[in-house]
Amino acid sequence: MEVAELQKISSQIRRDIVRMVSDVQSGHPGGSLGCADFFAALYFEIMDIDPAKFEMDGKREDLFFLSNGHISPVLYSTLAHRGFFDKSELATFRLIDSRLQGHPSPAKNLPGVRIATGSLGQGLSVGIGAALAKKLNGDEKIVYTLHGDGELQEGQIWEAAMYAAGNKVDNLIATIDYNHKQIDGDIDDVLPMGDLAQKWQAFGWEVLKMDGHNHEEIVQTLTKAKSMCGNGKPIVIIMETIMGNGVDFMMHTHKWHGSAPSAEQAKEALSQLTETLGDY
């Protein structure tokens, strides 16, 4: 897929995110906007998946787990445009009886979601388990996970990091959304984490870095990561992003981590984002 096409998809995903959280006046737009480019590349270019025939066991296809489940809007919009369900369902986000829960869950049988996430730090372990099952099944597809940078403060992440390297779980590509921000402010003010790349290297992972807003670089880096699978090491990509990317007044601040724009603010945000695939 051409970069221009991925950019169009990202723009539509960002529009959906703004509209979804604004409509219900709740949700997490900042991290969602920051990961729109990654989701477009991952779901429309990288992963081998069959949205029309979603099966929970995911055999013979790539799998993705959103460990930082609070950025569910970007996942839901991506899944809808990729064909897992009709985009009209995005209008039900966070409403009662919806399959689009505030944080993703398989409890409502939403195609594309295989595990509940939201309580942070659990998705890497789940990804490892799914990757181990693929190895047992002789399934050569890959497991992808995404994590917030703040999420790395959870101890379970490092239990999982140690396990994956120690046991050569090399069909696993984890990506860190490194926007340097969390709810209470800058990561360096809340709990400094030092040199993330060195930490992951010390735990025995292959470490790649990429600019999370450059589609060409995202595709190249994920493709490189895929080519490195099977070499005895799990792979982590530290993805530099800007929280709120794509909407000028929402960028470079933690303020929009978990706050919804008002109707007026949403209108201003949408004026900066081109409708490319049709709003829901």
Added chain:
Amino acid sequence: MKTFEIIDHKDTRSGFGAGLQELGKTNPNVVALCADLIGSLKMNAFKDENPDRFFQIGIAEANMIGIAAGLTIGGKIPFTGTFANFSTGRVYDQIRQSVAYSNKNVKICASHAGLTLGEDGATHQILEDIGLMKMLPNMTVISPCDYNETKAATIAIAEYEGPVYLRFGRPKVPNFTDPNKKFVIGKADVMNEGKDVTILATGHLVWKAIEAGKALLEKGINPEIINVHTIKPFDEETVLNSINKTKCVVTAEEHMMNGGLGDTVAQLLARKLPSPLEMVAVNDTFGESGKGEELLTKYGVNTQDVIAAAERAVQRK
């Protein structure tokens, strides 16, 4: 009173190990995970016979629960093994989100439950695990009474699709149930038919209830003894039928009163059949180091306590 022959004395954890070993031979989807307690959990045989399907996780229980949840996504049936304390309290949120809410087919297998863990003391003697697990939607909670029943339960839960908590213990205790009896999840087992008082027991307390039953009979009280090996889903029908006949009830468990079998029964009776109820359980205190039998006596959950509770229940009719 029906006679129960003691076949031998064995630990229930060895029943788990034997059941898991059999599953290794019969069900290729069964995998096992352990957090550095292979010997204590009796998982050696499964590990040795199925090295590709065994995962040593290390001392990282949260990661173990998450990996188990992930393994189900590829169609595997993971059995996690560690002490009951680290199987539940330590990883409650991981179980809640990745297993119970996600409704994953994980079998959480927990040894060294309760006071009879003994000398290690209160840090390891969890008495809240049944309560923690039974509160979770989607979770099935099983507490078998001896080696044979634990083995049968281990095999049975592999056939059931959904999250299960399987609780067993450390000490060697009388092994007396029929080794050929099929374990039926959710079906309480009437061990002895009686008419004066219903004794509902679970886990190690089932044998204590049988011992108590003999003494009660000598005192002129004919007890109906029911092995409640499944705490959830709870077999209301069997229990209510019995209490309708006996008009009073005793519960007996190696667990905290809050959240245990007695609490489930109290809720049921309050809703459907108000009746005198006496609970043999640990009452809002932690345990301590000591020998298992000594601790059961000190904390009021031994044979004598079941006898006394039955007498009180009968007097309250």
